[in-house]
Amino acid sequence: MALRVLVGVKRVIDYAVKVRVKPDKSGVVMDGVKHSMNPFCEIALEEAVRLKEKSLASEVIVVSCGPQQCQEVIRTALAIGADRGIHVEVSENDELGPLQVSKILAALVKKEDVGLVLLGKQAIDDDCNQTGQMTAGLLDWSQGTFVSEMTVEGEALKVVREVDGGLETVRLKLPSVITADLRLNEPRYATLPNIMKAKKKKLEVLKIKDLGVDVSPRFQVLSIDEPPQREAGVIVENTEELVEKLKEIGQI
Numbered sequence: 001m002a003l004r005v006l007v008g009v010k011r012v013i014d015y016a017v018k019v020r021v022k023p024d025k026s027g028v029v030m031d032g033v034k035h036s037m038n039p040f041c042e043i044a045l046e047e048a049v050r051l052k053e054k055s056l057a058s059e060v061i062v063v064s065c066g067p068q069q070c071q072e073v074i075r076t077a078l079a080i081g082a083d084r085g086i087h088v089e090v091s092e093n094d095e096l097g098p099l100q101v102s103k104i105l106a107a108l109v110k111k112e113d114v115g116l117v118l119l120g121k122q123a124i125d126d127d128c129n130q131t132g133q134m135t136a137g138l139l140d141w142s143q144g145t146f147v148s149e150m151t152v153e154g155e156a157l158k159v160v161r162e163v164d165g166g167l168e169t170v171r172l173k174l175p176s177v178i179t180a181d182l183r184l185n186e187p188r189y190a191t192l193p194n195i196m197k198a199k200k201k202k203l204e205v206l207k208i209k210d211l212g213v214d215v216s217p218r219f220q221v222l223s224i225d226e227p228p229q230r231e232a233g234v235i236v237e238n239t240e241e242l243v244e245k246l247k248e249i250g251q252i
Contacts, residue, residue, distance in 0.1 A: 040120025
């Protein structure tokens with residue numbers, strides 16, 4: 001059975017960039033900062049493309065929610081091997097949390113008749129690790145999170161999950177939502193010929209109202225602060241000196 005696969009990709013501040021908090025503590029500085037595709041989303045995309053190459057997927061649809069700049073990561077995904085892209089346009093001033101993105105993904109799944117959703121297990125900017133679980137809940141689908149190995153077995157998926165203390169192997173009935181862990185695969189690079197071909201692939205732009213979902217915020221960020229500066233450590237010669245130092249700082 002060939003599946004139609006939906007892959008969510010998020011545009012995040014590049015992991016090599018030092019993040020700076022705005023002076024008013026309302027967020028982080030985004031202007032002039034390099035952005036790229038979330039690394040875990042790259043892994044999810046790679047797995048979808050591999051399914052297509054094995055003729056286990058009939059189509060790979062990639063979606064990103066956010067401002068116009070999100071089309072950059074969609075084009076990258078198309079160059080890597082996705083068939084077409086969907087950009088759900090949202091203003092930079094409108095913050096989308098995991099619940100809002102999950103509602104958008106669930107609506108697109110129904111609109112596109114998707115049988116499998118592949119997402120990164122979390123984004124490196126907010127580390128929420130909630131979108132996949134919420135999407136599965138809204139759709140009432142089976143879910144496999146923190147997946148490091150995945151095999152299609154007819155109408156089911158066999159997945160290996162990374163859990164505390166080891167690995168868990170489960171079989172999921174399709175349709176399903178999968179969130180990719182680090183060891184699922186190694187993403188490929190987009191080649192120059194494929195980058196050129198990606199420019200001709202379809203990229204559809206939708207508004208939130210086109211999907212008929214409520215993305216009103218459920219909470220408000222009051223302040224964002226940088227972590228406190230760590231004090232320099234102290235080298236002690238023996239256990240007795242360590243105990244005395246701990247007493248001085250009130251740790252024991």
